[in-house]
Amino acid sequence: MQINTPFFKQRAHDALADANLQKALGNLKAGFPEKRAIAVSRMPEFEQLRDQGRDLKNHILEHLDLYLEEFERKVIENGGHVHWARTADDANRIILDICQQVDAKTVTKGKSMVTEEIGLNDFLEANGVQPVETDLGEYILQLRHDHPSHIIAPAIHLNLEDVSEAFHANHHRPKSSDPAVLMQEAREVLREKFVAADVGITGANFCVAETGSTIIVTNEGNGDLTQTLPKTHVVVTSIEKVVPTLEDMTLFLRLLARSATGQEFSVYNTLSSGPRREGDQDGPENFHVVLVDNGRSEMVGSEFQDMLRCIRCSACMNHCPVYGAVGGHSYGWVYPGPMGSVLTPQMIGIEKGGMLPNASTFCGKCESVCPVRIPLPKLMRHWREDEFEKHLQPKAARYGLAGWAFLAKRPALYKPYTRMASWMMKAWAGKNGRIRTLPLAGGWTDWRDMPAPQGKTFMQAWKEQQKAGGQQ
Amino acid sequence: MPNISSGPRVGLFVTCLADMFRPSVAFSTVKLLEQAGCKAEVPERQTCCGQPAFNSGDRKTTADIARQTIDAFDGYEYVVGPSGSCIGMLHYYPEVFAPSDSYYQRALELKNRSFEITSFLFDVIGMDSLQEQLRQLQFNHKVTYHDSCSGLRQLGIKQQPRQLLQQVQGVELEEMEEAETCCGFGGTFCVKYPEISNRMVSNKSEFISNTGAHTVLGGDLGCLLNMAGKLKREGKQVEARHIVEVLAGMTDTPAIGEADYGLAQQL
Ligand code: SF4
Numbered sequence: 001m002q003i004n005t006p007f008f009k010q011r012a013h014d015a016l017a018d019a020n021l022q023k024a025l026g027n028l029k030a031g032f033p034e035k036r037a038i039a040v041s042r043m044p045e046f047e048q049l050r051d052q053g054r055d056l057k058n059h060i061l062e063h064l065d066l067y068l069e070e071f072e073r074k075v076i077e078n079g080g081h082v083h084w085a086r087t088a089d090d091a092n093r094i095i096l097d098i099c100q101q102v103d104a105k106t107v108t109k110g111k112s113m114v115t116e117e118i119g120l121n122d123f124l125e126a127n128g129v130q131p132v133e134t135d136l137g138e139y140i141l142q143l144r145h146d147h148p149s150h151i152i153a154p155a156i157h158l159n160l161e162d163v164s165e166a167f168h169a170n171h172h173r174p175k176s177s178d179p180a181v182l183m184q185e186a187r188e189v190l191r192e193k194f195v196a197a198d199v200g201i202t203g204a205n206f207c208v209a210e211t212g213s214t215i216i217v218t219n220e221g222n223g224d225l226t227q228t229l230p231k232t233h234v235v236v237t238s239i240e241k242v243v244p245t246l247e248d249m250t251l252f253l254r255l256l257a258r259s260a261t262g263q264e265f266s267v268y269n270t271l272s273s274g275p276r277r278e279g280d281q282d283g284p285e286n287f288h289v290v291l292v293d294n295g296r297s298e299m300v301g302s303e304f305q306d307m308l309r310c311i312r313c314s315a316c317m318n319h320c321p322v323y324g325a326v327g328g329h330s331y332g333w334v335y336p337g338p339m340g341s342v343l344t345p346q347m348i349g350i351e352k353g354g355m356l357p358n359a360s361t362f363c364g365k366c367e368s369v370c371p372v373r374i375p376l377p378k379l380m381r382h383w384r385e386d387e388f389e390k391h392l393q394p395k396a397a398r399y400g401l402a403g404w405a406f407l408a409k410r411p412a413l414y415k416p417y418t419r420m421a422s423w424m425m426k427a428w429a430g431k432n433g434r435i436r437t438l439p440l441a442g443g444w445t446d447w448r449d450m451p452a453p454q455g456k457t458f459m460q461a462w463k464e465q466q467k468a469g470g471q472q
Numbered sequence: 473m474p475n476i477s478s479g480p481r482v483g484l485f486v487t488c489l490a491d492m493f494r495p496s497v498a499f500s501t502v503k504l505l506e507q508a509g510c511k512a513e514v515p516e517r518q519t520c521c522g523q524p525a526f527n528s529g530d531r532k533t534t535a536d537i538a539r540q541t542i543d544a545f546d547g548y549e550y551v552v553g554p555s556g557s558c559i560g561m562l563h564y565y566p567e568v569f570a571p572s573d574s575y576y577q578r579a580l581e582l583k584n585r586s587f588e589i590t591s592f593l594f595d596v597i598g599m600d601s602l603q604e605q606l607r608q609l610q611f612n613h614k615v616t617y618h619d620s621c622s623g624l625r626q627l628g629i630k631q632q633p634r635q636l637l638q639q640v641q642g643v644e645l646e647e648m649e650e651a652e653t654c655c656g657f658g659g660t661f662c663v664k665y666p667e668i669s670n671r672m673v674s675n676k677s678e679f680i681s682n683t684g685a686h687t688v689l690g691g692d693l694g695c696l697l698n699m700a701g702k703l704k705r706e707g708k709q710v711e712a713r714h715i716v717e718v719l720a721g722m723t724d725t726p727a728i729g730e731a732d733y734g735l736a737q738q739l
Contacts, residue, residue, distance in 0.1 A: 015669055260573040291689040321654050324673040359665055361658025361672075362527060363621040384529030393528070397664070402522065405533040408519045409540065420493045434704055443663030448701030451493065451729030458486050458495035462514050 001119050001147060001346050004332030008355035012015075012326040020466060021327050022155050032318040035262025035367070041424060043258065053255050054135065054373040056248060056310035060240075064300060067209045074212025078274025080287035088118035091292045095120060097200070099129045102232050104198035110216060111135035111225035112203030113151050113312060114238050114292055115335045117347065120201075126282055131201070132193045132220040136186055143170045149328030149336065152260055152314045157327050190222070197300065200230040200284070202272075204237035205311070206252060207289070213273040214289060217256065217266040224270050233284035238292045240308040241304045252311055255371035259313040295346050303382045307342050308346050309372040316366035322359055331356060338366035338376040354392055357383035371451045419460055422453040479493040479509035481506035483545045484584070485553030485562070488520040489693040490714075494728065500585055501554045501589050507605050510550070517544040521561035521646070527659055531568070535575075538565045542578050547728075549588035552594070552717050555692050556623020559588045563626065569599060588623055590691055594632035603639055609721045612642035613686035617715070618699065619652045620692035633691055633715050638717060648688075650681040657698040673702040680710055683729045686712045687727065689718060 004011065015021055040046045060067055072082040085091035099107060107124065109115065109131050121131045121142070133142040137155035140325040141147060143166040148154030155163075160177055167185055168175040178184060202223050204214035214235045216223045225234045247271050257263040276283035299308055317337025328336035331352070335343045341360060345353030357380035366376045387393055407414045429435045429452030440446045456464075482505050490497040502537035505512040522537030540563065545551045553559050563586065585596070593602055598651035615637070623629040623727075637643050656662060656672025663669075676699055680688045688710055690696050711727035 009665070009667075016667055018672055031536055099536075112510055150715055166713070306641050321656070321672050322665075325668050338719075360670070361621070361653035361654050361656065361661045361669075363658070364625040365621075365652075365654065368625050381527060381529065384527065385531055386529070388529035388531075397528070397660070401528050401530060401533075405530065405537075408525075409533070410520070411517045412517050414519045418492050419486070431731055433726060434701070434729040436705075443666040444701070446675065447666055447705070448698065449704040449729060451697050451700050451704070452554070453493045455727070456495060458491045459514070460499040461495050464496070 001116065001122075001334055003352055005344060005348065005353050005355055006332070008330055008332055008359060009331040012359075015326040015330045020159055020162075021157055024159060025327055027322055027342075028156055028318065029324050032153075032261060033035045033315070036259060036315060036318070038261075039258040039262040039264065042264075042278050046258065047314040049251065049255055049371055050371055052445050053311075053371055054309060055374050056130060056243075056251065058418055059303060060243060060301060064242070066211065067244055068239060069213060070209040071207050073240050074209065075127050075274065075289055076212075078212045078287070079277070080212070080274045080289060083288060083290045084438070085118075085290055085292045085294070088294050088299070091118045091122055091290055091294070092123040094290055096124060096127050096129065098232065098234055098286075099124065099199050100116075102198055102286070103292060104129055104232070105195050106132055106193065107199040107238055108132050108134050108226045108230065109138070109195040109199055110200070110202035110226040111138050111154070111218065111332065112201070112236055113148070115191065115201065115236050116148060117294065118234070118236075128235055132190075132197065133217070134190055134194065134226050136183075136220060136222070139186060139190065140166055143167070147329070148334075150314060150317065151312055151335065151337075151339075156327060157468075188347065191454055192321060193386060194225045194229050197230045199224075199232045200228075201234045201236060202227050204235050204241055205256065206249045206408070207237060207242045207291075208244075208246055208249055208271075209242055213271045215249060215253075215269060215271045217253065217269050219261070219263075219267040221268050221299055224268060227270070228282050231284055232286040233275075233288070235272065235287075235289045236292065236330075237289065238294070247331050256266065256311050256313050257310075259315040259316065259371040299346060301328050304342065304346060304379055307339070307346075307379055308337055309374055310343075311372060312339075312373055315369045315371065317372075319365045319369050321363065322361070323363070338380070339374075340378060342374075342379040342383070345386075350383060350386050350390070351352070354383070354387050357381075371462060417457055422455065422457050425440075429450075477575070479511060480519050480549040481547075482510040482512050482550045482552050483539075483548035484514045484523070485510050485545070486518060487555045487558045487693065489697070490554055490697065492645050494693055494714065496716045496722055496725045497716055498556050498716070500716040500722045501552065503722065504589065504716060505552060505578065505592060508593060508601060510597075513548070515544040515548075521558040523558065523561040526561065534618060535568050538568050538579065541565075541574050541576055542575055542582050542605065543710050545582060546578075549564060550592065551582065552589055552597035553586075554589045554714060556588045556620050556627050556629055557692050557696075559586055560626040561671075562586045568671045579714065585713060588627055588629055590633040590636055591623075591627060592720075593719075594635055594669050596684060597634065599639075599728045602636070602638040606636065606639035606676070606719065607641065609640045610642050611640050611718050613645050614644045614684060615649060615687045615689050615718075616646050616648045616683045616685040618648070618655060618680070618688060618690040618695060618713060620690055620695045621654050624652055629691065633689070636719055637689070637715065643718070646683040646685055648683045648685075650675070650679055653723065655695045655698050659694065659695045669698075670702075677702045677708065679707055681708050685710060687713055689713055691715055696728055704729045722739055
């Protein structure tokens with residue numbers, strides 16, 4: 001996928017001016033966070049579950065190699081294949097190979113952010129294999145040549161009218177704006193694709209080491225058809241998704257559903273444990289798991305390791321005031337919101353991704369809702385440290401900071417300087433008590449007044465008061 | 473005035489914004505500390521908590537300023553300041569040093585004795601010692617309270633300011649929608665991403681004025697300058713003040729961003 005992250009500011013500007021998008025974002029703000037709050041309030045032990053989730057993930061990350069190898073062993077025992085993909089390119093080639101081995105013309109796809117991350121659809125298409133998204137949101141996006149703006153509600157930026165138009169243009173049926181009609185239309189069109197597909201590709205929310213199973217969690221059931229109807233099922237997932245046991249998985253399922261949509265349990269929780277066995281009524285003949293690394297193993301043992309706990313619930317973005325203002329596309333790559341602001345620089349490089357970890361007030365809301373307690377602001381700060389060390393920040397910001405630091409480290413100089421600055425601003429404001437334009441502070445005064453200082457600095461006034469008091 | 477030398481010695485962390493923009497906030501804090509029986513002092517060698525460096529990724533400057541602050545506040549029983557954000561920064565100091573650094577222990581120890589003012593009054597001093605004085609105050613206005621992020625989520629400040637406020641006669645607290653949502657200040661964020669910051673503070677301004685409050689109160693001058701600046705720009709009548717001004721009965725100074733009627737003489 002094209003990287004537009006360096007244009008974050010421009011994209012945010014456009015997003016703020018886009019009335020339709022703002023309407024959609026308003027709905028999001030009212031939706032998921034409220035539902036989550038209700039679900040959490042109904043579960044008194046939720047905070048303990050978060051601790052358990054964090055601790056269990058930490059344990060897994062300490063023993064990632066062991067659990068991954070166990071998972072691989074079990075998948076093979078079950079008759080499946082495991083492929084290790086160090087990079088996005090490796091992953092794409094492996095998947096294309098599998099498709100070509102079975103002479104695939106079309107593949108159906110369940111929702112998967114990892115396949116977005118590696119840019120699978122474009123790669124398959126360029127190589128003569130037609131991917132068909134079957135998650136309703138992803139399907140709409142594919143018709144529009146668009147990309148997800150949210151990790152669990154990919155088409156959240158669209159309105160009904162957009163969908164209606166996309167269907168009309170592609171399905172050659174009468175135009176409708178009735179959600180029920182559109183839904184039925186999608187069902188009918190997709191049903192043919194499910195039957196015709198040679199390969200079904202899904203992601204996985206978790207990989208269970210003890211059984212060699214993968215699980216997908218959806219509310220539509222499209223994933224089930226994607227993975228049971230075609231002869232070949234390919235699971236594309238990433239290495240941090242492994243959990244030791246089925247029981248461990250249930251801990252995360254409880255956290256995931258509540259944090260994501262406020263459900264107690266998602267509608268479809270579908271396990272895949274290898275190809276069809278003797279006597280099975282359905283299931284694929286071939287079962288492949290592609291384990292994507294793409295920078296993740298570098299995070300193990302680094303200051304960003306905590307990020308690998310992420311279970312992709314989207315709570316951080318649902319509650320983020322920045323995401324809520326500008327939407328997911330502003331972030332310019334696959335993963336938006338606070339989790340994206342940490343992950344994206346890891347995957348595309350801080351040189352291109354630096355805008356994102358800076359676009360945060362560090363309000364801490366994301367960390368306060370993250371089911372596995374990822375300290376997202378702290379991790380964003382680590383990226384800023386990386387930028388600082390590499391001198392990547394804009395010159396004005398660096399010089400400004402250096403000048404300020406010079407003074408702040410010298411109290412004897414700092415005091416006269418602040419006295420002068422306060423006095424000047426006060427003089428500039430005159431009798432108004434506030435300033436409407438201030439040289440070099442357009443970022444502030446373009447949008448709001450600058451309240452004027454009261455006059456003297458406190459240090460100055462305090463000293464005078466102490467002196468006067470001493471003389472009395 | 474109560475005996476001010478018998479209680480704990482408290483170092484006032486002025487905060488750079490109170491120092492430069494609103495000394496009355498620091499004076500109010502001193503007054504509250506003295507009323508609580510503390511001996512308030514103002515260490516000379518303090519400047520800023522170092523947050524701009526910390527959040528810009530400049531570890532070295534952060535550590536330098538942290539050392540300076542730790543030294544400046546050596547020996548005080550408590551360190552108290554009128555800002556959840558700056559006191560929150562003091563609480564980050566242990567993260568700035570390696571555990572082998574001699575300042576690491578001192579940073580931990582500073583963290584344990586530094587408090588935001590409303591939390592100090594409510595959690596450390598206790599309501600019993602304050603109630604009487606607060607009940608003599610009068611502020612006959614409907615107010616609404618903005619929870620600043622660091623105070624709320626890092627230091628757990630939510631009930632303290634409200635409990636204190638409720639003692640003051642005439643105060644009618646009307647909660648705004650999304651009182652806990654960030655106002656968009658965020659230190660340098662507001663000038664680095666002004667349009668996004670503007671959207672956030674516009675929302676905040678709307679929620680504030682929807683309450684019909686006469687005054688919006690808060691515990692952090694950064695947020696208050698931001699919100700007051702927006703309210704003024706939009707021509708709204710709502711005033712903005714730091715909560716300590718109300719708690720110390722020092723509301724005769726013009727509100728934040730209001731015209732100045734000869735304040736200099738008072739200071
Ligand atoms: S960072 Fe936390 S809140 Fe955000 S998607 Fe991942 S698990 Fe969910």
